[in-house]
Amino acid sequence: MGIARLARHLVSEGAARRRFPDSTLDVIQRAIAAGEAWHKGQVCFAIEGALSFGELLRGRSARERAQEVFAHLRVWDTEHNSGVLIYVLVADHAIEIVADRGIAARVPESEWQAVCAQLRERFGNGEFESGAVAAVEAVSDILAHHYPADGTPVANELPDRPVRL
Template identity: 45%
Template structure:
């Protein structure tokens, strides 16, 4: 691990997240998740982490995303159809973790394509747009495979607001 990476993580905090996603952006992302979940039985969770805790610096980002997936209870939905979109801001690393119910329906390369789209938006400094595109991509998959029946309501099993660490 290089000193530059250590430095980025050592001094990363929620203020850096707020610099790229202000309160208004967070509100719009929350509403986008809420509107999506009104159309299908899946659950979408966003997590934006400024930097990794010291103990995680030598481990793969995917492991951290899996730990956050478990910690936030995304795996614990009734139909096993939760999806976590994880952004590690210090590294600009993106991971999408989908529960087994969703993974049965995701074609090979699906999440890689979503991540590539997000990465392009992030490179341009459009963090809200990148996360909104990810929500829309997850929504399309969940709507196709877990639609709500006419008049059916989706109980909100997880918070809709992005989780900031």
């Protein structure tokens, strides 16, 4: 564990709430709901300010934490195996997308990484709300291409509300 990373995590605990206030979560939630009208996937958005001291001592990476959050939020537990998690770890300036096995088999990792890169750039410019919405829309476009809605009602299997961890 590097001292710089530890320091970032110690001072970033409240950053998630400052950068993603309730009003921004409302906007992201509406974007998720709108996108899910066009596909059979499920999109989750999770924001974490910092990792715990124990996780830092263990050297937990943002990717490992994203996979843990994916499991904890049960994003894997959808009818079409088409759940996608957008995970933001504010202290590390890290963005990870974790896709369930059904959609991961159809979408190359490079597409998810392109969405992450665009989101990282937007966040770097301080565009947290509009960047998050653009990422949700990009993920929804990918899901609509591979799991388009067919006019039959689709259950909303996962909450649309973004989660602050």
